[in-house]
Amino acid sequence: MATEADGQSAGGLVFHPMDQFIVKPLFGDGAVGMFTFTNVALWLLLAVAAVAALMVLGTAKRATVPTRSQSVAELAYGFVYKMVEDVTGKDGLKYFPYIFTIFLFILFSNFLALIPTSFSPTSHIAITAVLGFGVFIAITALGFIKNGVSFLGLFWVTSAPLAIRPVLAIIEIISYFVRPVSHSIRLAGNLTAGHAVLKVFAGFGQIAAVSPFAVLGVVAIFGLEVLVAAIQAYVFTILTCVYLKDALHPHH
């Protein structure tokens, strides 16, 4: 917070709520190239480490009566497994490892981002757009591979009167192509907004008179962000399941 201290000494209240999202190299002062080891890389790899710690080290005992960590790992497994099964049906279970990967990645990135001074990868549109468009492209390809041209039946609502089907088809197509955009912006937007608001409340701590309220605000927003972290991971995953269901069973 050196910049905020500078701002205060200059006599004004200075907020830099977006500075926490700056990508910077961890070693050296060069430009951020494609392979530079940046704070993004660090926190992404920490997320990988956390996933591995829970899912591999946590289940290392393979106990029939699970330990605490194994219990949590099984809970996560069962939660997503049941979600995939309930939403997409039995034939969607083939794609469970991919969906579980996405879920755990988002969940752990979101939670690691709650650590003060950490970096939140899932607040970056570059990250969530890769996830969102990756899901979109993979599922669209899968829909055509599985169903051939009849996948386009997804846009031809046979339960509607014939006269309004073309109109519905246009609406369906637009909504289909908006999916990846909303899918990725929803996640990045939620994370960005929450973390920025945390920083703004923290910034009010510069004024002694309101600093108690600033602390209370930070605590309240932090609690909200804990919820958001879990809920956004859940929402992203269940929407992926819904889209996958459309690809596997395009006929309403």
Added chain:
Amino acid sequence: MATETTGTASACVGPDGSAIGMPQLCVDWMPNQIFWLLIALVAIYFVLSRIALPRIATVLAERQGTITNDLAAAEDLKQKAVEAEEAYNKALADARAQAQEIIARNKAEMQVELEKAIAKADAEIAAKAAESEKAISDIRASAVESVEAVAKDTAGAIVAALGGQADDATVAAAVDAQIKG
């Protein structure tokens, strides 16, 4: 832009080191983010699909098996317990019936013996009573005889005392006549 003074060579960071606009929209950083994201996703996918998921699936299946076996064993044991209870109840009922039978038999035997004893006692009592009656009638007869003898003697003595002369036969006949009257 005095990016060289901040050390972060990018168009997205101002001279004081703070962000210009939204860092999320900075195109300069995107290749780096995407590259590391793909590495992270691939790493997580391999960790999950190679190690974690098969392991958890195995553990869950084993647990399901164990639970099923335990439930079956419990069902067996329960069945056995029910059977044991039935056997116990049957044994109890048998024992009760047997006891009832023994009691009834004993009762009957006792009744027979009792009746026998009563009959014997009755016979003895009857015999004793008959004996006693005979004795009593004997005593009564001898008493009457004695009374007659005494009366005759007394009558003879009284007659003699009055100065009369009486033979024994007359006195006896007179006394007999008095007694019968």
